[in-house]
Amino acid sequence: MNISFSKPPECVLRENLPGESSLSHPGGQWLPGASINPARNCLDENGKRSLNDTAIIWRDENHDDVPVQKMTFKELREEVWLVAYALEALGLEKGSAIAIDMPMHVKSVVIYLAIVLAGYVVVSIADSFAAAEISSRLNISNAKVIFTQDLIIRGDKSIPLYSRVVDAKAPLAVVIPTRGSEFSMELRNGDLSWHDFLDRANSLKGKEFVAVEQPVEAFTNILFSSGTTGEPKAIPWTNITPLKAAADAWCHLDIRKGDIVSWPTNLGWMMGPWLVYASLINGASMALYNGSPLGSGFAKFVQV
Template sequence: MAHKSLSLITVSDIESLGIAREDAATLHQRLTEIIGIHGDNTPATWQLISNTLLRPELPFSFHQMLYYACYKDYGADAPAWVPDPDSAALTNVWQLLERRGEEFLGSAYKDPITSFDDFQKFSVSNPEIYWKCALDEMNISFSKPPECILRDNSPLSHPSGQWLPGASINPAQNCLNINGKRGLNDTVIIWRDEHSDDLPLQRMTLEDLREEVWLVAYGLKAVGLEKGSAIAIDMQMNVTSVVIYLAIIVAGYVVVSIADSFAASEISTRLKISKAKAIFTQDLIMRGEKSIPLYSRVVDAESPMAVVIPTKGSEFSMKLRNGDLSWHDFLEKVNNLKGKEFIAIEQPVETLTNIIFSSGTTGDPKAIPWTNVTPLKAAADAWCHMDIRKGDVVCWPTNLGWMMGPWLVYASLLNGASMALYNGSPLGSGFAKFVQDAKVTMLGVIPSIVRSWRSANSTSGYDWSSIRCFSSSGEASNVDEYLWLMGRALYKPIIEYCGGTEIGGGFVCGSLLQAQSLAAFSTPAMCCSLFILDDDGHPMARIGELALGPLMLGASNTLLNADHYSVYFKGMPLFNGKVLRRHGDVFERTARGYYHAHGRADDTMNLGGIKETVKAVILFNWNATLDFRGP
């Protein structure tokens, strides 16, 4: 489609979009002033237009007109957002580099924005230094400190490296610690139930969260499960499931993550693979006018002992099985211990804390164990790339059955932020009002949710100006949809985030210290190196199958139901003496240094839930692996 240059846009062009002539004349006058300052086709022009001229209430067609006119002759990877030094100076990474940039980079250090790319490369070459900094910045506490950050002397048995060897830690306890990021009275969870849009938000302080977690941890011990037992959670992500999640890990058990959308057969498969000894579930989930059964599915899955949370009051839709417990009876056993601190079980870093499953679209799901180290990767990504910090409110509609649920817990709580949970569908105006009322500062999305918001105009009339950035994962991003999304929050950036359950976070993403292009990644994640392989397996291609450098803190070393080495390393090329890690997506590195994902390199992939056989790479922007699920 042909677009005019900015300088050729007339008042009549603006008026034709449904804007009153007087308003069109005012907008045109301001546009003319901006062009006079920066010209009609530069990133600085667009930055001033998006920051001072465009507002959510203006027709999106006007936003599109100006964006495409400004970048008419720019080519690919036009920056939809450029960092502003004043706001960038408040970010975690800016402040770290201002303190230590010269120490890290020597005379090559200029300033945090100019030197960010060099800093990322430094983190790859010096992972011990980077991770020591990141763990210190997040106030991570070990009961037994590590002997070193990285031991890399057994590449065949541990191609991903042995991280923090000798250390003992409890990552859930770290979420509850009092430190420089928070005190007992600080809010850590904000939530609202669907259809309660006019009621005040509900809040939980750190003190309340600690007491709730301790009580559930005592309840788990009272049930008599052996240390290290696997305990499943099949619930929507709400304050109760978060408390249960943290309590299982605080008490030295292993969470088995099961999505609340799964049928009985899928639940059964995951319970058998993980050898779960118990399961927490809800009787029903209420979504809109629908009631969705969970407990009956768990019964049909022939689960082990279940602890069942009622939907309302103490009534259940069906009689509990012999041996199952109501939530009330589970807690009643230990109510005399309410308020008494539970001493967290600190264990070696390689101890399992969470079993999360791949989507299983091409067979049995891979059972991917998270260790005590994996949560640190999730939280560090949030600290660096989404700039999560004290006082933030982090919202990402998801579920504990997919990795973004645990990611949200650690990304917010380990960084001193609050998590915001909406108990209902994220697609309607109720969720949009929740984002406004909770003053969400980082909103995570998947593209299909954004598509629904735009189609239904769900966000109209709500103030999202508190948002500092969005983040996106899970599906293919669309330029126009994400331009629309940025416009809802006065053009705040979208940090694209691609990774996998087996990594515990991302390997390629964005940064608030770099210009962000729509549906593109601006940088490898910290300490991650990317290799695009040509047809002969040489890591020198512009477009090809993606491989990852093997040394990644938090990345998996085992699978419960498959041979880990065969899945991720067998047959992969060497680079500098190290075997590269298989990923399986096709990636492109553009002339401007951005990365685009172009789908799976496999012969078989899943598109929108339909299994398709393909003979060639499907070229579209696919900004995450299929494991990297939202709700």
């Protein structure tokens, strides 16, 4: 799979000795001693992808009459580098939790990869959640920042999102305007517009961001159970989990360089991060439809 480690593992699996028990590694330890950055493994040029290969294909709902949009690996990694530099400008301690509460589109994927590349931990929150559900996940993860957008557009409906984040008493929010550069409501004091957030790093645009390599046991993403049977339970992904996602895609779904993978989902659910790693690590293209997959628009997108 052309996985790149900054420090290679001592072996693939170190099994526990007879009579040895380990709460953290009950069945043994995978890739002991290794250090890695899974986001870098999505972006670097190798035998599975060239910089001119297509990384993401997307279309917005109600735009069936226009060609699909595309982003190459070169364009994707430059976008990710810029956001990673802007994240560092916030002055957060490495390993801090940073939430994403957005639909799954190009910007949210870029933000996801930038958080991981820069050595922080993604907190996944589904964009359908009410304020109380957002608040509980922010409190459990101790998130320091949240990325969101002001509205979600579905057909002729405008669904508020930033207002729910505000009602959840979220920490610093970086807010992406859904329509042009205007927001549907005034931002809280201290919150940043997407434009102002990126302005902190614009002088570094195009400069490579050196990935933060961490031990395989380090957390990279905190997902959550649905919370239908009580308080949602945190489900941490380590740096090994993205490799498992990519390996399952390679082995069981035959995802290879040149393939296109679409899975209507959200970063708040495990299939969102799975799609990122399953496609990009294997050199395939990720296909994102920014809208409801229930109508003919999604079928036309897949057909294209």
